[in-house]
Amino acid sequence: MTPKESAHAPRHPVHILVWSDYVCPFCYLERPVLERVQGELGDSVVIDWRAFELRPEPEPTLDPNAEYLHRVWNQSVYPMAQDRGLAMKLPPVQPRSRKAHEAAEFARESGKLDAMNLALFKAFFQDGRDLADTGVLLEVGQSVGLDPEGLSRALASGRFAQRVLEDEKMAREIGISGVPALIIAAGEQAYLVSGAQPYETVIGAITRAQQEGKAQS
Secondary structure, eight states: OOOOOOTTOOSSOEEEEEEEOTTOHHHHHHHHHHHHHHHHHGGGEEEEEEEOOSSOTTSOOOOTTOHHHHHHIIIIIHHHHHHHTOOOOOOSOOOOOHHHHHHHHHHHHTTOHHHHHHHHHHHHHTTOOOTTOHHHHHHHHHHTTOOHHHHHHHHHHTTTHHHHHHHHHHHHHHTOOSSSEEEEEETTEEEEEESSOOHHHHHHHHHHHHHHHHHHO
16 A cells, blocks of 8 residues: 655554455455555555465365345355445355465566555455456456456466465464454564454554564664
8 A cells, every 4th residue: 555654654554464355345344444544544554465266176166146245245254244334245155365466466566566466456345356367357457457467477487476475474374264364563563453343442553563573763
């Protein structure tokens, strides 16, 4: 997220690593909270998106018409989306997300990771696009200014697959088993915030990390 200038930004910003998956509705639901944090704290906070596949090969994907999905959306997703100001609808497909994460890593190299992150979430949860379809990923990438030919080559070659696997390996080492998961760190102090938590929870963890960081410096 593009930081705003802040006259009171500390010399050492708080870093937030966000593990998420593009087919996880609660990951998209955490974006408004992070956008508010970034808007209020500016460049005193650095937010970085990391890859996490909820259903990697060979684990089966979900049935888009499963009663379980409809129940979760009706009980949790739709109410939270309304509360957080997001337009969302249950997608008609439940694709694997490896290639979407690879496309996001391609966008990182062009300084457009956050824009691609948002565009991928919108493509899936607003437009119901199949994020396992290379053609869809190329269209989404082009919409945020990425070179479609370069992205096509990167996806075909698996150029960024290792980065995705490294993110997932790091998540396992930390003990992350579900997303969204935020590691909020300042200096040597770090806090794990799991789930689509409200602004108050996230800002509280940031405040604690900042206080700890100052105490250590």
